[in-house]
Amino acid sequence: MVRDYDISNNERQFVLQALEQNVRLDGRKLLEMRDVDIFVSPDEYGYVEISLGKTKVACRVTAEIAKPYEDRPFDGIFQISTEISPICSPFFESGLTSGGKQSNDEVLISRLIEKAVRRSGALDLESLCIIAGSKCWSIRADLHFLNYDGNFIDISSIAVMVALLHFRKPDMEIDGNNVILFDQDQRNPVPLSILHIPLCFTFQFYNPNDDEENIKGNLNNELILLDASLIEERLSLGSMTLTINKNKELCQLVKSGGLNIDASLIMNCCQHASNLVDDLTKKINSVLKHDAHLRENPLEKELQVVNQRDT
């Protein structure tokens, strides 16, 4: 049996009252995101840790050579595994205790990520083909959810995309039907071919009026907020996830049930997300650029070793 958080009426009323006054518990405005903290591993390729406030996920990308699917001989294989273990919060049950059944939230998160990253064609699968029909690269992204404070969807999409961008697969040569792989010391590993960077933005909806006003009225003053924290996410009446890239291409829009929202408000959300995606993409690129720079100039890294300090 899945148990929910025990949220008191006091908390519910307080949070909703605050939202009506355009105040959030952590001091943000309604449409403001928490700071995204990106850590890319300096020692290996394809391992990243992303934090969004207290929410934290890690993603590791690995590659191996496999046989392509029968019906897609020219494509490589790309898999994303999103198993949420109770390590991040007892709210998510492990497959062992819930009898192998995933909770609704877990299914929703993995399907959204799947659609956002895989089906939007972010990774060029054809470039993963080695020998048509017999050998291809199989890329696997493993997401590990480390702490839960709301908004797993957005952070997962960032984590998978940064990890894919950061990953390098070994260089290789084809000799007839043989594939020769080169070690990292022999030849520089090669990056994956990433076509675009789709990022998710999840909006939560709240209704300050009664149901009738929401359905029939013309007020359109439903509260919309971005990047919800745990309590805000548990109290929301509906959510919508947009997946967008910096070319302002909307890859996905998911709103499954919940509060009725006017189309004009949804357009506003899209507009807002398209502004945010630029900054976030820039930030991701600058982190990766910095990492690449340190790899090329390993001396610089040694010269600026500083003790880590508690902030």
Add this chain to the structure above:
Amino acid sequence: MSFALPGDQIQLQSATNVVVGPHVRLDGTSVTAATAGFLVNTQSQGSAVCYIEADSKRYVPSSQDFVVGTVVGSFGESYRVSLSNFSTPAVLGFYAFPNASKKNRPRLKTGDLVYARIASTDPDLDVELECFDATTGKEGGFGLLEGGFVFDVRLAYARHLLRHQDAPVLTKLMKKYQFELAIGANGRIWIKSDTLQNTIECMKAIQNGQNEKQT
């Protein structure tokens, strides 16, 4: 204050009239530590008290603790009160209030917050709560908490604030704000100030205080 590791022998300061508190194991005549933490020897109500102060994440109810709980339902003649998320709820009887009778008793709804005292913690029974002062039988600040907001802090920090009502964070806040406060040993603090903004500011101040060094 000295540091103890699990299994360490504890030297008691007096041989008689000693109360052993949390994380101290009494096995016949030997007294050992049951967890890693700081060993505290104090005096309380004429007897020596010995316990180990250790931070943990999950609240384990212990008798006479003051707690902030959420009513999650009622069954029979008692309410079920959640002391921490995803733990077994405690039980608060309908008549565990001052001057409560069959006709005249507080009616709590699901989702209400209460400030209560843990009356008994039998390992084989549900944890029992009471909403009145153990010595006087009067209200004593317990009961329904209306309005305000509740937030979680570290368990050791909550205990520290409960024992030290003159903690700098509280005295400084009192100079600047007017607020009502209920600290639960289960790591939950309820706060209500005159305005919403002030409540959030007080909450932030108290929450940030838990990262400071405690003396």
